[in-house]
Amino acid sequence: MTLYRYLIALLLLIAAPAWAQSFPPLTGRVVDQANLLDPAQEADITAKAEALEKASGRQFVVATVNSLEGRDIQDYGYQLGRHWGIGTKDRNDGVLLLVAPNERKVRIEVGYGLEPYLTDALSSVIINRAILPKFRDGDMAAGIVAGADAIVQQASLPRRKPPSGNRNCSLRRRRTRAASPLR
Numbered sequence: 001m002t003l004y005r006y007l008i009a010l011l012l013l014i015a016a017p018a019w020a021q022s023f024p025p026l027t028g029r030v031v032d033q034a035n036l037l038d039p040a041q042e043a044d045i046t047a048k049a050e051a052l053e054k055a056s057g058r059q060f061v062v063a064t065v066n067s068l069e070g071r072d073i074q075d076y077g078y079q080l081g082r083h084w085g086i087g088t089k090d091r092n093d094g095v096l097l098l099v100a101p102n103e104r105k106v107r108i109e110v111g112y113g114l115e116p117y118l119t120d121a122l123s124s125v126i127i128n129r130a131i132l133p134k135f136r137d138g139d140m141a142a143g144i145v146a147g148a149d150a151i152v153q154q155a156s157l158p159r160r161k162p163p164s165g166n167r168n169c170s171l172r173r174r175r176t177r178a179a180s181p182l183r
Contacts, residue, residue, distance in 0.1 A: 030063075056158075058114060068103050073106075080098065092113040096109040
């Protein structure tokens with residue numbers, strides 16, 4: 001019986017951080033808990049996110065939070081996206097732009113189904129070229145809008161069709177040429 005109580009106590013200790021995590025409620029396509037956007041900017045991003053979902057079925061949400069509650073932004077963003085259920089379940093094609101101004105962090109969290117369109121490298125380019133320069137100029141709202149515009153533009157690309165024909169043949173030719181000695 002003592003071992004049973006010990007295991008229950010251990011389970012509660014391990015699970016406690018998951019229960020302690022609190023997320024803002026999903027109130028729309030823009031959740032501005034940190035109050036960085038004015039109503040016109042929220043409406044603009046919301047309209048673009050709705051148009052993206054209507055055209056492609058892909059979901060996009062912008063979230064600004066007061067605190068990451070001691071968590072790494074990558075973990076917080078992943079957990080927030082799962083908690084909110086962003087993206088369709090079968091295609092996993094949602095994207096979240098997360099801004100935590102008090103921790104000075106920003107992240108683009110992308111579902112697996114959208115990774116061919118929004119890779120980690122492209123997300124980094126969007127953050128470093130569209131968002132952060134405006135943040136450094138002191139205009140966080142403009143950075144969020146610029147990031148949202150870049151994300152929507154990239155996520156609006158049409159779905160790729162699988163290639164036709166025998167792909168192995170063309171890959172074999174490339175490998176043969178790449179392996180040939182230099183002359």
